Amino acid sequence: MVEHGQALDWPRYSHGAYAQQQTAAEGAKVGVWIGTFEVPWDWRAEHADKPATERHFGLINQGQVAQSYSCQPRRYCSQISSCEEAHWYLNNCSWGPKLDRDGDGASCEGHC
Incomplete structure (x- = not known):
């Protein structure tokens, strides 16, 4: 999982x-390295003094909604709703590479 960016090495x-x-x-x-983020242990350390409701709902309260995708089950372009998801x-x-039929690096061209 660490190799695929789906988990972190917690030293x-x-x-x-x-x-x-x-x-x-x-x-x-x-995986998580596609963008930027704060490692969980640092985030928890910075928010340890806040009430549990603020820690748990902080992202939602700020108007940010986490998008969650999963490799299971396999998806086809007809089942994908956005360019971001296809990417x-x-x-x-x-x-994933099967979504790029012409090999140009863009998946599900109809969405992007």
Whole structure:
């Protein structure tokens, strides 16, 4: 999962056991590394003094909604609703490259 950017190496517990896989995923910009984010342990440390309701609902209260995609089950272009979603599948799922029929790097051309 770390290699595919779907989990993080938490050195506090893993003692860097997955550091190489994380570095590779970050360099390839896959999974969580496709954008920017704050690692969970840093976020929790910064928000530890806030009430639980603010910590839990902070993103929603700020008008930000997290989008969640999954590689299971496999999707086809007809089942994908946005260019962003198609791009995510292309870069994060083993079957993602099948969404780019002409090999130009753009998936589900009808959406993008």
